[in-house]
Amino acid sequence: MTDLISYLHDVFVTKFDAWVVLGFVAQGFFTMRFVVQWIASERARASVIPVAFWFFSLGGGLLLLIYALYRKDPVFIAGQALGLIVYVRNLYFILITKRPVAGR
Template sequence: MHPFAIDSLGYLAQLLFSARFFVQWILSERARRVLSPTIFWQISLVAACIFCLYGWLRNDFSIILGQFVTYYIYIWNLNARRAWKTLWPPIRWIIFALPLAGILWIVLNWSDFLAHLFIESDLPGWLIALGTGGQIIFTLRFVYQWWYSRQRGESILPLGFWLISLTGSTIIIAYALIRGDMYPLILGHLTGAFVYTRNIIIFNKQRTAQATASDSNDRPCENTSTR
């Protein structure tokens, strides 16, 4: 495949990853509460499939491994929203098996995988650690979301998800600014940080409204009867 076509797959996946949050944010603004809409997880899964294919074509093992963590969390959320089983069964099996095939490929090409991960770099160790730490935190947000949702038996995007997202994104922005040569990464995470912040604000407004309503319901009625 032509390199331009391969790069186009990567850009398309990143565009979809960003679009899912804008869709979620717009729907949440309209509802005045933070939502976990089915379309958010559908777009996530489509983007992950494209990104896995991009990583395969680019021989980038780290992309496949990175997606492996969140890929099945997307499927779990779709299943929790009863949208997973609406797909045609062969499509479900293909989607489910895609990252597993990628992992098998990594095992069969282990020496190349190690060479790719530990390629020499001119970056200082502390800067590599900063960027890696930011990416780990950023990925763990979906692990937290999955754990939180499993505890409650439904698909939820909790406050902690947005706080972790904002923390990881801030670290990655700092990493990219220090490097000074990763402007697309900076732009992407600045845009994401806006959406994360708005969801945190919506959460706080929702909690304030609920607390006010609770106080009103708990307040005893004044005795207005006369004798």
């Protein structure tokens, strides 16, 4: 039990710095995308992915990538970098479908 308490103290107290704060803020953004999606789906009584989901994904993914780069974690870096491609691509599709088409 003492080892567990020592470990938790080291992780959550000793190593607490501005980068950890950034990591928690980033994780908060990333988590909000699920909250937004859940609320939108409950209101529609169907599975819905609102545009805000992709913006929270992009913001959280970008901040988590910055955090992962600082921590030098290759698994985390690869996961967040590849996710950003998906988020940007989905936002691109959303933006181009809402843009008026010339000549119509």
